[in-house]
Each structure stands twice: as structure tokens, then as C-alpha cells.
Amino acid sequence: MRIISSVILLLALSLPGLCLAAFSAVNPKLSVQPQDQQPRKILLMPPQMFVAEMSAGGVIQKQDDWTKQANENLLAAAETHARENGRFETMRMPALSPEEAEIVESHIGLYDRVASAIHAYGQGRDSGWELKKSEWDYTLGDGLAFLREKTGADSALIFVGADIISTGGRKAAFTVGLLIGIAIPLGQSFITVGLADLKTGEIQWLSYDQSMSMDSREAGEVEKLVREFFKTWPHSK
Amino acid sequence: MMRLPGCALLLAASCAIADDISPWTGTVDAAGLAREEMNLWAESEEFDKALARAGKVRNDPALNAYLQGIMDKLYPEFNGKLRVRALDAPHLNAFAMPNGSIYINTGLLARLQNEAQLATVLAHEGVHFVHRHSFQQSERVKNAATFALVVGMLGVPFLGDIAALTSMTGFSQEHETEADNTGYQRLIAAGYSAREAPKTFEHLIAEIKALDINEPFFFASHPKLQDRVENFGELAKNAVNGKVGQEEFIQHVRQVRLFTLQEDLSAYRFKQLILVLSDPDRRREYPPEASYFLGEAYRLRGKDGDLELAEREYTLALELAPDFAPSYRALGLLHYKRGERLLAAPLFKRYLELMPEATDRGYVEHYLKESGS
Amino acid sequence: MIRRLLLPVLLTLLIAGCAPWSAVDPNDRQIRVKDDYTLEAPTGWVRRNYDVFDVFLSRDGPLLNFIAIDREKHDRELPRTKRKTSADLLPQEVAELVIAEQKAVDSRGSFSVLSNQPAMLGGKPAVRVHTRWKNERGLPIERLTYALVDQKGRLAFIYEAPGLVYFPKAIADFEAAVKTVAFQ
Numbered sequence: 001m002r003i004i005s006s007v008i009l010l011l012a013l014s015l016p017g018l019c020l021a022a023f024s025a026v027n028p029k030l031s032v033q034p035q036d037q038q039p040r041k042i043l044l045m046p047p048q049m050f051v052a053e054m055s056a057g058g059v060i061q062k063q064d065d066w067t068k069q070a071n072e073n074l075l076a077a078a079e080t081h082a083r084e085n086g087r088f089e090t091m092r093m094p095a096l097s098p099e100e101a102e103i104v105e106s107h108i109g110l111y112d113r114v115a116s117a118i119h120a121y122g123q124g125r126d127s128g129w130e131l132k133k134s135e136w137d138y139t140l141g142d143g144l145a146f147l148r149e150k151t152g153a154d155s156a157l158i159f160v161g162a163d164i165i166s167t168g169g170r171k172a173a174f175t176v177g178l179l180i181g182i183a184i185p186l187g188q189s190f191i192t193v194g195l196a197d198l199k200t201g202e203i204q205w206l207s208y209d210q211s212m213s214m215d216s217r218e219a220g221e222v223e224k225l226v227r228e229f230f231k232t233w234p235h236s237k
Numbered sequence: 238m239m240r241l242p243g244c245a246l247l248l249a250a251s252c253a254i255a256d257d258i259s260p261w262t263g264t265v266d267a268a269g270l271a272r273e274e275m276n277l278w279a280e281s282e283e284f285d286k287a288l289a290r291a292g293k294v295r296n297d298p299a300l301n302a303y304l305q306g307i308m309d310k311l312y313p314e315f316n317g318k319l320r321v322r323a324l325d326a327p328h329l330n331a332f333a334m335p336n337g338s339i340y341i342n343t344g345l346l347a348r349l350q351n352e353a354q355l356a357t358v359l360a361h362e363g364v365h366f367v368h369r370h371s372f373q374q375s376e377r378v379k380n381a382a383t384f385a386l387v388v389g390m391l392g393v394p395f396l397g398d399i400a401a402l403t404s405m406t407g408f409s410q411e412h413e414t415e416a417d418n419t420g421y422q423r424l425i426a427a428g429y430s431a432r433e434a435p436k437t438f439e440h441l442i443a444e445i446k447a448l449d450i451n452e453p454f455f456f457a458s459h460p461k462l463q464d465r466v467e468n469f470g471e472l473a474k475n476a477v478n479g480k481v482g483q484e485e486f487i488q489h490v491r492q493v494r495l496f497t498l499q500e501d502l503s504a505y506r507f508k509q510l511i512l513v514l515s516d517p518d519r520r521r522e523y524p525p526e527a528s529y530f531l532g533e534a535y536r537l538r539g540k541d542g543d544l545e546l547a548e549r550e551y552t553l554a555l556e557l558a559p560d561f562a563p564s565y566r567a568l569g570l571l572h573y574k575r576g577e578r579l580l581a582a583p584l585f586k587r588y589l590e591l592m593p594e595a596t597d598r599g600y601v602e603h604y605l606k607e608s609g610s
Numbered sequence: 611m612i613r614r615l616l617l618p619v620l621l622t623l624l625i626a627g628c629a630p631w632s633a634v635d636p637n638d639r640q641i642r643v644k645d646d647y648t649l650e651a652p653t654g655w656v657r658r659n660y661d662v663f664d665v666f667l668s669r670d671g672p673l674l675n676f677i678a679i680d681r682e683k684h685d686r687e688l689p690r691t692k693r694k695t696s697a698d699l700l701p702q703e704v705a706e707l708v709i710a711e712q713k714a715v716d717s718r719g720s721f722s723v724l725s726n727q728p729a730m731l732g733g734k735p736a737v738r739v740h741t742r743w744k745n746e747r748g749l750p751i752e753r754l755t756y757a758l759v760d761q762k763g764r765l766a767f768i769y770e771a772p773g774l775v776y777f778p779k780a781i782a783d784f785e786a787a788v789k790t791v792a793f794q
Contacts, residue, residue: 061276061280062276062279062280062283063276064275064276064278064279064280065272065275065276067279102290102748105290105747105748106290106747106748106749106750106774107774108747109745109746109747109748109749109772110749110772110774110775110776112747113671113673113674113749113772114674116671116673117670117671117673117674118671120671121656121670121671122670122671126629126630126631127629127630127631127632128629128630128631128632128633128656128657129631129633129656130633131633131654131656135654137670138670139775140774140775141774141775143774143775201775287746287747288719290744290746290747290748291719291720291744291745291746291748292719292720292743292744292748293719293720325719500713503709503710503713504690504691504710504713504714505691505693505707505710505714570700570702574700596723596724596725596726596727597702597705597726597727598727599726599727599728600700600701600702600705600726600727600728603701603728
């Protein structure tokens with residue numbers, strides 16, 4: 001009986017964890033897009049990912065060099081995937097004026113919220129939110145359309161996430177809340193990727209991954225992650 | 238620097254000053270920083286950006302230039318590396334980031350009396366940067382309560398933002414004393430009146446005690462406030478006279494003072510308003526429109542006799558600042574609530590003439606209609 | 611020991627399994643609040659079943675838009691200004707308190723009042739206050755508040771959404787719902 005009660009407890013406590021396993025959400029329109037309307041050139045937005053270290057003493061601190069490495073790994077992995085996939089090309093964000101940078105920043109702020117909403121409700125799995133399965137209208141609006149003119153890209157890819165690297169073996173009893181409204185236990189990584197049409201702002205696809213073992217500082221691991229992400233993209237080979 | 242009674246012991250206990258970290262001498266070589274310090278600088282840059290994006294940095298080039306000019310006078314060899322900006326925030330606080338960003342809240346700026354007092358604050362903050370106090374501390378303050386408090390104060394995310402947290406919650410007692418003493422030397426070297434240094438604290442003690450402020454403020458971290466007054470008093474005992482700079486200070490902070498009066502009023506901080514503006518000496522430092530704000534503060538306090546006091550202040554505001562529209566509305570409303578519609582109507586009309594774009598125009602037009610005008 | 615352990619666990623699972631949200635039924639949109647008022651909820655919205663507010667609805671997720679409606683007695687202090695209200699407050703004084711409560715949140719950078727005007731709510735004099743602020747990303751957030759005081763206390767209808775895209779997207783739904791308010 002003790003074993004059964006332990007199992008039930010474990011199940012109850014791990015329910016949120018089960019819900020946060022890797023998943024994706026796709027705009028129904030994307031799945032049926034004819035080939036000539038599929039994204040051809042994707043602008044890689046500056047990744048919004050940070051890497052922090054949690055020491056044995058429970059101190060957490062953002063690590064600038066690790067963060068830069070992780071973000072570069074994400075960009076490089078996306079570029080590699082594009083080359084291998086062959087269906088689209090990528091480009092990095094060009095230099096922006098201060099006004100343009102402000103616009104991009106505020107839209108990334110909006111994306112944080114949209115990604116959180118899609119994650120929590122947009123899949124239509126929860127009771128009350130079934131409507132969202134068929135009425136997918138998540139969008140960033142047309143505020144980023146200037147990037148389409150500036151770069152020739154038709155879509156934008158955005159990575160958002162956090163990687164809390166636990167050194168010293170400390171187990172954290174608390175979670176850290178991310179800007180996108182997800183709480184992750186310390187010592188884990190949580191990374192999302194989303195694709196938005198630059199003309200309309202419509203979110204076309206989102207994918208998430210949570211891991212206890214991934215180290216975003218390692219290029220190979222990030223490449224593997226991005227490959228897994230794109231497996232959920234409707235136009236993957 | 239922030240008073241956090243629950244954290245004071247933690248801060249003191251966690252301090253371990255490294256003796257081998259040399260102060261900057263004027264050449265700040267960011268490329269040569271150790272990894273740990275580079276992380277602090279990177280965090281500071283992010284914090285700077287978050288404050289700017291949130292619209293917290295005061296958009297007043299003339300004021301920021303004035304503040305920067307004082308800082309450059311105090312630290313001339315740093316060629317503008319210490320960058321001062323005013324923050325739109327009501328708390329009595331100023332803080333320095335590891336990357337040389339120095340912030341002073343408008344709440345504190347409005348309460349100072351002259352340029353020498355402002356220089357005292359800036360000189361103190363400059364020491365935290367020059368002496369690399371953030372980096373010197375080997376432990377960081379991490380408890381959740383502190384995080385929550387700091388996030389609530391400025392509303393920017395502080396996850397892992399050790400630089401901001403350390404800067405805003407205050408340094409160790411030794412660092413704060415070093416900042417006071419070394420900052421004092423800078424004050425004298427720049428030609429400011431040393432006698433103003435203790436006054437920077439003195440005239441605010443009364444306000445803090447009277448209002449029983451339990452919020453972050455510049456003066457109440459280590460060491461104790463009164464100790465700092467005495468310390469500065471001792472330092473300044475034999476000091477020669479220096480620049481006080483009252484007139485130019487008053488001119489430069491005029492808009493900040495009006496802004497903080499409005500902010501205090503909008504947030505119903507009427508006790509602060511009454512405490513400051515009912516003191517004739519302090520009242521003289523404020524523009525004539527201040528009478529309106531004092532009137533409003535009495536109205537909000539609403540004790541016996543306060544409406545009469547409010548009426549007196551509104552009337553004074555009309556005399557001293559006849560083009561300041563809100564005074565007309567305020568006095569008009571007072572008459573309106575008393576049923577004195579004939580007295581109210583011309584005041585409401587004048588308000589709308591002076592401020593045709595008033596966001597509350599709809600109410601005033603309604604009152605005029607009710608008054609038969 | 612086992613029973614003591616199983617019961618709370620099963621209750622946890624049961625509560626977790628109870629639907630926290632319900633979609634507004636297009637054929638039965640009326641919400642009735644405690645012998646106080648009724649209103650017609652907008653279609654396409656989802657109501658949170660357990661909430662500190664009397665009514666809490668969202669269309670796309672609370673971070674993207676929400677409608678919150680709450681009634682409080684006069685003698686209950688407002689959370690930030692610590693003020694109490696009364697039935698004889700002028701509408702402008704009600705608006706002043708609406709603004710003060712928002713202003714006292716330090717996290718709201720670039721806070722501004724876009725409009726502040728008298729309004730009617732269910733036939734009673736009320737205020738309509740539109741405010742905006744920015745978060746740490748520079749994302750503007752907007753809030754539209756209808757508020758009034760009467761003999762029962764104070765009542766606020768709030769609509770909040772990011773100023774980019776989402777506030778204008780569903781404001782018509784909110785305004786339409788406000789027009790349907792009828793006091794008992």
C-alpha cells in the first residue's frame with residue numbers, strides 16, 4: 001500500500017511536469033499551405049535565451065559568456081537545419097536604427113505573451129479552450145512588416161528560453177518564473193521556438209522543449225534540439 | 238542603498254572585501270575584466286536597457302546634462318564614464334551599477350535643497366563604481382524576499398540580476414562608510430560646501446521619521462542614519478566654505494519638483510505633500526503651483542478643518558500662478574460640492590479655457606451643465 | 611496513515627481534474643452576479659470558474675486579454691491607497707481613485723491616462739478611465755476601467771490587454787458587454 005500511495009503522490013506531483021514535455025502547436029493554415037506560399041526566407045530574430053548558473057550555495061547568476069554561446073548555438077543550428085532542409089534560407093538580423101530596435105523589442109515582448117498563451121491555452125486541450133483548435137488567430141500584428149521590406153524575409157524565427165545550469169549538485173526546491181509565464185525548476189532548461197509571418201504577424205508554428213540534461217553551451221546538443229524542433233514543423237522533409 | 242532590516246544581518250555576514258581589487262584610476266578597461274566582473278557588467282547593461290524600455294529613465298536632457306556635469310566635476314579623470322540619469326521613481330533612493338551607470342530617483346532629487354547636497358549623493362555613488370564594490374563582495378544577496386522587493390520597486394525582472402540587486406539593496410557597512418568618506422574627499426576637491434554634506438541627511442530624517450517610511454531609501458542603510466550625520470559633521474568641522482549652488486539647483490529641478498508633486502498626489506501620498514509643503518522654509522524651494530498640491534493634499538487628508546485649509550491654498554495658487562489650470566478646477570469642485578454652483582461655474586469655465594485638452598473635460602462639462610451654465 | 615495520505619492526494623487530483631475554465635455558451639451568455647447585476651458575456655470568450663474576481667473572462671489567454679469584474683464593500687480599504695469609498699463620491703473622485711490605485715504600482719513605467727470621462731453603467735453614473743503603461747520590454751499595456759459607487763459598494767469592470775494588437779482587437783467585445791449590464 002505504501003508503494004501505491006507513493007506512486008499516486010509521484011503522479012500527482014509530476015502532472016505539471018508531464019504537461020511540459022516537448023510539444024508543438026501549429027497554425028491550421030500552415031499545414032495546408034501550398035508550396036509556393038511556404039516560407040522561403042526566414043529572418044532569425046536575436047534569441048531571447050539566457051543561461052544562468054546555480055551554485056552549490058543556491059546562488060543563481062546569469063552568465064553573459066554562456067548566454068552568448070547558447071544564443072550563437074541556436075542561430076548556427078537554425079542555419080545548419082536550413083541548409084540541410086533546403087526548403088528555406090535563413091538570415092540574421094541586420095543592424096537596426098534605435099527606433100526600429102525599439103519596435104522589435106516591444107514585439108518580442110508581445111511574443112513572450114503570445115507564446116505563453118499558446119502554450120497554456122492555444123492547443124485547445126484544456127476544458128473551455130477547445131475553440132482554439134479551430135480558431136487559431138494568434139498574431140503579433142503587422143508592426144514587424146518593415147523587417148520584410150528591409151530584409152526580403154517572409155517569416156521570423158524567435159527562440160525564447162532559459163537554461164539554469166546547476167553546479168555543485170544542489171537541488172533546488174523552488175522554481176524560477178520566466179517572462180513567458182512558464183516556471184521551470186532550477187537545474188533545467190526550457191526553450192521555445194516560434195515562427196511568425198512578417199507581413200501579417202500571424203504565428204505559424206511553435207515548439208517547446210524542457211530538459212534536465214541539455215546543456216545549451218554545447219553546439220552539438222543545440223543542433224540536435226533544433227532538429228527535433230523542426231520535426232514538428234509541417235513542411236519538414 | 239536600501240533599508241531592509243531583515244537583510245541587514247545577512248548583508249553584514251556575507252560581506253568579504255577582497256583587498257586585491259584596485260579601484261579604477263580613470264582608465265576603465267572593460268575588455269580586461271575578470272569573468273565574474275564581466276558578468277556583472279553585462280547584467281548592468283541589460284538592466285540599463287530594461288529601465289529605458291520601461292520608460293523609467295527621465296526624459297529630460299537638460300536635467301540629465303546638469304547631473305552629468307556635477308558628476309564630471311567630481312570625477313573629472315573618468316571622462317564621463319560614470320553616467321548619471323534621473324529615474325522617474327518616488328522613493329528616496331540613488332544607486333550605482335557596476336558598469337558606471339548611476340541613477341537618482343526623482344523622489345530623492347526633489348527633496349534635496351541645493352547642488353552641494355546633490356553632489357554629496359553623487360560623490361557617494363561614484364565611489365561604489367570606482368572602488369568596484371559590487372565585484373569586491375564575494376557573496377551576493379539572493380534571498381527571495383529581497384528579489385521580490387526590488388522587483389516591486391522598479392518592475393524590471395531581476396532573475397539572476399545580481400548587479401542590480403547588489404547595487405539597489407546596498408553594500409556592506411565598510412563599503413558604505415568608504416563611499417561616505419571617499420565621496421566627501423571628492424566633494425571638497427570639486428569645491429563644494431562640506432557643511433552641506435550632513436544637511437543632506439538631516440533634513441530628511443525628520444521626513445522619514447514623521448512619515449514612518451518603510452521603503453527603500455538612500456540614507457538608511459549601513460551605517461545608521463544618525464551615525465552618518467555625525468560622521469559627516471565631524472569631517473566637515475574644519476572645512477572651508479565651498480559652493481552651495483542653491484539657485485541653479487532650484488532652477489534645474491523645478492520641473493522634477495512639479496512632477497513629484499503630481500506623482501505624490503496621483504498616488505494619494507498626501508502625508509508627504511503636507512509635511513514638505515506646510516514647512517515655509519521648504520515651501521520656498523518649490524514653484525508657486527505648489528499651493529495647489531498642498532490644497533489637494535488637505536482635501537485628501539479630509540480631517541476637520543482641512544477643506545478650509547484646502548480652499549486657502551487653492552486661492553493662493555490662483556494668485557501666485559494664475560495660468561495654472563488645475564487650481565481653478567480644484568476650487569470649482571470645492572464650491573460645487575458645497576452646493577455653491579454660482580461660484581463654481583466661472584472657475585470651471587476658466588479651467589477649460591486654460592486647458593482645452595484636459596482629459597477630464599467630460600466631468601467638468603457635466604458640472605457646468607448641472608450648474609446651469 | 612494510508613487513508614490520511616490518500617484522501618488529500620485524491621482530492622488534489624480531483625480538484626486538478628475539475629475544469630478551471632468554461633467557454634461562454636453562445637446560447638446562454640447571461641452571467642448573474644449575486645442579486646447584484648447581470649450581463650451578457652461575449653461569445654468566443656472563456657470564463658474562469660474559480661477566481662478572486664466576481665467574473666473573470668479571457669479570449670486568448672489572460673496575458674493577452676482579460677475582463678475582470680469585481681464588487682467590493684465601501685468599508686474595505688483599497689489595496690494600495692488604503693482609502694475607503696462611499697456612495698456619495700463624485701464620479702471624478704472615483705476616477706481619481708481608479709488612477710491612484712494603478713499609479714501606485716511602481717512597475718508601471720511611462721504611465722499615462724489616455725482618457726477619463728463620465729459614463730453610464732447599467733443606468734448608473736460611472737466613470738470610464740483608459741490608461742497605458744509599459745513593461746520591461748517596452749510593450750505597452752492598456753487598461754479600460756468602468757467604475758462606480760452606489761449603496762452596495764464600489765464596482766469595477768476592467769479590460770486589459772497589450773496595446774499592440776490585442777487591446778484594439780477585443781475592445782468592442784468589452785464595450786458591448788458593458789452595455790448589457792443590468793442591475794437587479
